Amino acid sequence: NRGLLDGRMAPTHLAWFVEVTGEALREYAWVDARTGSVILHFSQLTHGKNRAIYNAFSTSALPGSLMRTEGGPATGDADADNAYAYLGDTYDYFWTQHGRDSWNGGGAPLIATVHYCPNATSCPYQNAFWNGSQMVFGNGFSAADDVDAHELTHAVTETSANLFYYMQSGALNESFSDIFGE
16 A cells, blocks of 8 residues: 555555666565556665756757756755756656656756857747756746756657647647746
Protein backbone atom coordinates (compact mmCIF):
# COMPACT_ATOMS: atom_id res chain seq x y z
CA ASN A 1 0.00 0.00 0.00
CA ARG A 2 1.75 3.14 -1.25
CA GLY A 3 -0.17 5.19 1.31
CA LEU A 4 1.90 3.62 4.08
CA LEU A 5 5.00 5.25 2.58
CA ASP A 6 3.70 8.72 1.72
CA GLY A 7 0.94 9.27 4.30
CA ARG A 8 -2.14 9.32 2.10
CA MET A 9 -4.97 6.98 1.21
CA ALA A 10 -4.07 4.48 -1.49
CA PRO A 11 -5.33 1.07 -2.62
CA THR A 12 -3.49 -2.07 -1.59
CA HIS A 13 -1.90 -4.06 -4.44
CA LEU A 14 -0.21 -7.42 -4.70
CA ALA A 15 3.19 -6.28 -5.94
CA TRP A 16 6.72 -7.36 -6.70
CA PHE A 17 9.59 -5.37 -5.19
CA VAL A 18 12.60 -4.87 -7.45
CA GLU A 19 15.90 -3.12 -6.79
CA VAL A 20 17.27 -1.73 -10.05
CA THR A 21 21.01 -1.09 -10.08
CA GLY A 22 23.61 0.07 -12.54
CA GLU A 23 26.28 2.71 -12.98
CA ALA A 24 25.01 5.76 -11.05
CA LEU A 25 21.66 4.00 -10.54
CA ARG A 26 20.02 2.47 -7.49
CA GLU A 27 16.25 2.57 -7.60
CA TYR A 28 13.51 0.74 -5.72
CA ALA A 29 10.42 -0.20 -7.70
CA TRP A 30 7.13 -1.87 -6.86
CA VAL A 31 5.38 -3.52 -9.80
CA ASP A 32 1.71 -4.54 -9.71
CA ALA A 33 1.73 -8.35 -9.87
CA ARG A 34 -1.53 -8.46 -11.83
CA THR A 35 -1.09 -5.67 -14.40
CA GLY A 36 2.68 -5.24 -14.59
CA SER A 37 2.40 -1.47 -14.12
CA VAL A 38 4.85 0.34 -11.89
CA ILE A 39 3.05 1.40 -8.70
CA LEU A 40 5.92 3.28 -7.11
CA HIS A 41 9.60 3.87 -7.78
CA PHE A 42 12.25 6.15 -6.34
CA SER A 43 16.00 6.56 -6.30
CA GLN A 44 18.13 5.51 -3.36
CA LEU A 45 20.93 7.83 -4.46
CA THR A 46 21.25 10.96 -2.37
CA HIS A 47 21.36 13.25 -5.41
CA GLY A 48 18.74 12.30 -7.99
CA LYS A 49 18.72 15.83 -9.38
CA ASN A 50 21.53 16.89 -11.66
CA ARG A 51 21.44 20.64 -12.29
CA ALA A 52 23.96 22.76 -14.19
CA ILE A 53 23.46 26.52 -14.48
CA TYR A 54 25.43 28.55 -17.03
CA ASN A 55 25.87 32.26 -17.77
CA ALA A 56 25.75 33.55 -21.36
CA PHE A 57 26.97 37.03 -20.29
CA SER A 58 24.40 38.78 -22.54
CA THR A 59 25.44 36.78 -25.62
CA SER A 60 23.84 33.96 -27.60
CA ALA A 61 26.61 31.47 -26.69
CA LEU A 62 25.00 28.32 -25.27
CA PRO A 63 25.40 26.88 -22.82
CA GLY A 64 27.85 29.62 -21.72
CA SER A 65 30.16 29.56 -18.69
CA LEU A 66 29.34 27.11 -15.91
CA MET A 67 28.28 28.87 -12.71
CA ARG A 68 26.72 26.24 -10.47
CA THR A 69 26.34 22.47 -10.41
CA GLU A 70 24.34 20.07 -8.26
CA GLY A 71 25.05 20.54 -4.58
CA GLY A 72 27.31 23.54 -5.17
CA PRO A 73 27.09 26.75 -3.16
CA ALA A 74 25.01 29.75 -4.18
CA THR A 75 26.75 32.01 -6.68
CA GLY A 76 25.40 35.36 -5.54
CA ASP A 77 23.96 35.88 -9.03
CA ALA A 78 20.19 36.06 -8.46
CA ASP A 79 19.31 34.70 -11.92
CA ALA A 80 21.61 31.67 -11.58
CA ASP A 81 20.56 30.92 -8.02
CA ASN A 82 16.85 31.29 -8.83
CA ALA A 83 17.15 29.01 -11.88
CA TYR A 84 18.92 26.44 -9.70
CA ALA A 85 16.28 26.61 -6.95
CA TYR A 86 13.16 26.73 -9.11
CA LEU A 87 14.27 24.03 -11.54
CA GLY A 88 14.99 21.88 -8.48
CA ASP A 89 11.52 22.59 -7.11
CA THR A 90 9.97 21.64 -10.46
CA TYR A 91 12.05 18.47 -10.64
CA ASP A 92 10.83 17.58 -7.12
CA TYR A 93 7.20 18.18 -8.13
CA PHE A 94 7.39 15.93 -11.20
CA TRP A 95 9.24 13.28 -9.17
CA THR A 96 7.00 13.20 -6.09
CA GLN A 97 3.65 13.73 -7.82
CA HIS A 98 4.19 11.88 -11.10
CA GLY A 99 7.18 9.57 -10.55
CA ARG A 100 9.02 11.31 -13.40
CA ASP A 101 12.81 11.49 -13.08
CA SER A 102 13.68 14.74 -14.89
CA TRP A 103 12.27 15.97 -18.17
CA ASN A 104 12.99 12.78 -20.11
CA GLY A 105 11.85 10.36 -17.40
CA GLY A 106 15.38 8.94 -17.25
CA GLY A 107 17.29 11.37 -15.05
CA ALA A 108 18.53 13.79 -17.72
CA PRO A 109 20.51 16.74 -16.38
CA LEU A 110 18.64 20.02 -15.93
CA ILE A 111 20.73 22.48 -17.91
CA ALA A 112 19.90 26.17 -17.89
CA THR A 113 21.54 29.33 -19.17
CA VAL A 114 20.82 32.74 -17.66
CA HIS A 115 21.69 36.25 -18.96
CA TYR A 116 21.01 35.19 -22.56
CA CYS A 117 20.64 37.64 -25.47
CA PRO A 118 20.11 36.50 -29.08
CA ASN A 119 21.95 39.58 -30.43
CA ALA A 120 23.03 43.07 -29.39
CA THR A 121 19.79 44.71 -30.58
CA SER A 122 17.60 42.28 -28.60
CA CYS A 123 19.37 42.75 -25.28
CA PRO A 124 18.18 42.45 -22.61
CA TYR A 125 16.21 39.49 -23.90
CA GLN A 126 12.64 39.62 -22.55
CA ASN A 127 11.74 35.94 -22.59
CA ALA A 128 12.72 32.35 -21.82
CA PHE A 129 12.59 29.14 -23.86
CA TRP A 130 13.32 25.41 -24.08
CA ASN A 131 15.60 24.68 -27.05
CA GLY A 132 15.32 20.89 -27.12
CA SER A 133 18.19 20.27 -24.70
CA GLN A 134 18.17 23.06 -22.13
CA MET A 135 16.24 25.98 -20.63
CA VAL A 136 17.34 29.51 -21.57
CA PHE A 137 16.45 32.70 -19.68
CA GLY A 138 16.80 36.39 -20.45
CA ASN A 139 17.79 38.66 -17.57
CA GLY A 140 15.39 38.33 -14.65
CA PHE A 141 13.21 35.63 -16.21
CA SER A 142 14.46 32.84 -13.94
CA ALA A 143 13.30 34.87 -10.92
CA ALA A 144 9.70 33.71 -11.44
CA ASP A 145 9.18 30.11 -10.37
CA ASP A 146 6.30 29.71 -12.84
CA VAL A 147 8.57 30.65 -15.77
CA ASP A 148 11.16 28.03 -14.78
CA ALA A 149 8.45 25.39 -14.35
CA HIS A 150 6.81 26.45 -17.65
CA GLU A 151 10.03 25.94 -19.62
CA LEU A 152 10.85 22.64 -17.93
CA THR A 153 7.30 21.45 -18.68
CA HIS A 154 7.92 22.10 -22.40
CA ALA A 155 10.71 19.54 -22.11
CA VAL A 156 8.46 17.05 -20.31
CA THR A 157 5.72 17.52 -22.93
CA GLU A 158 8.19 17.10 -25.79
CA THR A 159 9.48 13.78 -24.44
CA SER A 160 6.19 12.40 -23.13
CA ALA A 161 3.57 13.56 -25.67
CA ASN A 162 5.79 14.40 -28.66
CA LEU A 163 3.47 17.24 -29.68
CA PHE A 164 4.42 19.32 -32.70
CA TYR A 165 4.73 22.97 -31.78
CA TYR A 166 2.18 23.94 -34.44
CA MET A 167 -1.52 24.93 -34.46
CA GLN A 168 -3.69 23.03 -31.92
CA SER A 169 -0.83 20.75 -30.94
CA GLY A 170 1.29 23.81 -30.17
CA ALA A 171 -1.56 25.39 -28.22
CA LEU A 172 -1.85 22.23 -26.10
CA ASN A 173 1.90 22.32 -25.53
CA GLU A 174 1.69 25.93 -24.29
CA SER A 175 -1.35 25.27 -22.11
CA PHE A 176 0.31 22.27 -20.41
CA SER A 177 3.33 24.46 -19.65
CA ASP A 178 1.10 27.23 -18.30
CA ILE A 179 -0.84 24.82 -16.08
CA PHE A 180 2.18 22.99 -14.68
CA GLY A 181 4.07 26.28 -14.44
CA GLU A 182 1.50 27.51 -11.99
